[in-house]
Amino acid sequence: MKNLETANNEAIRQELGKRLKAERLNRNVTQKVLAEKAGISRRTLVGAERGEPFTIDTLLSILRELDCLAQIDLFLPEPEISPIQLSKLKGKKRQKASSKFTYPKPRSTPWVWNEG
Numbered sequence: 001m002k003n004l005e006t007a008n009n010e011a012i013r014q015e016l017g018k019r020l021k022a023e024r025l026n027r028n029v030t031q032k033v034l035a036e037k038a039g040i041s042r043r044t045l046v047g048a049e050r051g052e053p054f055t056i057d058t059l060l061s062i063l064r065e066l067d068c069l070a071q072i073d074l075f076l077p078e079p080e081i082s083p084i085q086l087s088k089l090k091g092k093k094r095q096k097a098s099s100k101f102t103y104p105k106p107r108s109t110p111w112v113w114n115e116g
Helices: 009-026 031-038 042-050 056-065 069-075 083-089
Strands: none
Touching (some): 031 042, 056 069
16 A cells, blocks of 8 residues: 555545556446446546546545445544533534634733732
């Protein structure tokens, strides 16, 4: 298995294409049949298998017809909310991320009580 963490998008696409092709061949399905079932052109499937750019809809259609759609859970599992975040939400669903907290810079002069 390649180290995809350091690979660029093109290399990842090519690896994905190789894996899609291998899965298709393991299932003994021709490009023509898979393309027809997925509702895409054979040319689109050939391009995807070569690592050419393709849409997420194309990927989902191919995975669905190869009966591999459940594999999405392996590479992008549904995130779990930490118990601390859950207690902060009080039953609500999180809507946005917060910015990272930064501590204020220390004052250049010491603070003193204003007694005047």
